[in-house]
Amino acid sequence: MRAGTVAPRVGVMKAISYSRYGGPEVLEYGERPDPKIGPDAVLVKVRAASVNPVDWKCQAGYLDGMMDAVFPVVPGWDVSGVVVRPGVSVTEFAEGDEVMGYVREDFLSRGTFAEYVAAPVRTLARKPRTVGFEEAAALPLVGLTAYQALHRPLAVGPGDTVLVHAAAGGVGSMGVQIARHLGCRVIGAARDAGLERVAELGAEPVRYDEATFADQVRALAPQGVDAVLDTIGGPFLRISAGLLAPGGRLASIADGEVLALGGRYFWVRPDAADLAALADLVDEGVVGVRVARAFPLEQAADAQRANAAGGLNGKVVVTVP
Incomplete structure (x- = not known):
């Protein structure tokens, strides 16, 4: 195992999820099965995930006419973390790589507010070298x-x-x-x-x-x-x-x-090449992002409330030990 690599849990992980539409009150912190890794995906040990308005809008059911929800749903599309296991067809990333991603699928179920996420390679790029995991998690969607x-x-x-x-x-x-x-x-x-x-x-x-x-x-x-x-x-x-x-x-x-x-x-879409170009702009000092507040994973409901309240002059993230 490469230095800095974190071994995946066996069987279950801690995650935030909801089993019905609603506000922050429907979020539950508990155990969920470890994600299954398809051939073109990697297992990422989540270090941070960003809160975006679309997260709580999806959770409230506002996008029900557009996207199926497979309950229970783990919310979150933005992520930064470390690759712990690549899928059998993956050549783009290796164990121990630090990555960030906009991990949006065509349905709601397997989000990033969790200890681990299965991320298709089309949603990922290497994390910018010049910022930490919190800042990297705040970058992809915006x-x-x-x-x-x-x-x-x-x-x-x-x-x-x-x-x-x-x-x-x-x-x-x-x-x-x-x-x-x-x-x-x-x-x-x-x-x-x-x-x-x-x-x-x-x-x-x-x-x-x-x-x-x-x-x-x-x-x-x-x-x-x-x-x-x-x-x-x-x-x-x-x-x-x-x-x-x-x-x-x-x-x-x-x-x-x-x-x-x-x-x-216009709707944003996952794109590995665009995300890599954005990472380069960060490392070149062209663009940057502010993190206003960080909450531990188990306080995701409070993080969501802070995002919805606005006025923070920066992004809200949740962090995973």
Whole structure:
């Protein structure tokens, strides 16, 4: 066994799970069977997992029309940890490799809020060398969402002016950093508490106020913006559609109304190459992520409540000894 490798438990593991839809109160901490490892997956000893709004939205049943839930469900899609056993067909990773992943399958059941997770190799990349497990766990979903949206439906490049919504939040802050790395001028929208953070990231801040928002953006970009990355939907999405320059692109991760406005409704997907590129950007000092609070695995319900409450100016993670 390689140095630093952790031997897997035999038979059972500790995990968070829920057996019915609901809020944090339905989460239970207890034993679950060890994951089975398919030929194209690896067994990962979880060191940290990130809490995202989609976790508690899935748990509440909001995505029931889209994704089957195989109860009991272990929540969580973000993870960082150590490979303890590769599947028989896996050549990409070996025992002892430190990895991070966006381990989303097409159904809800085998999540990352557990001591171990079976992760398909298409969902993983090596952990950035320059950050710890908590920061690495906080990166995949928010980082991949911003990276993929800016590269694909929005296709931004040098000289573009990009409006990023909730620019102090998880996806938004990554969007600001990646867009600036791509040579864009960035206008970042935020509530009052986030305006300083937006400026720190190198964007030009604008304040959320329905009455003045359009005028604030037009004062900075009189000819319109080339792209809008929407993360909140609602009235500010509709206002943003009217701020596009000719040929401008609009994408939302939050509101299907974007389709009626001529834009793209975008969902992040697991992609090992994109995740590896994101890890490189972290190691190069181009992007970073803040961890606001960390909770032990058995306190996952409290971690979920903290994420839902917002206002933390950083990510919430759960940690596994």
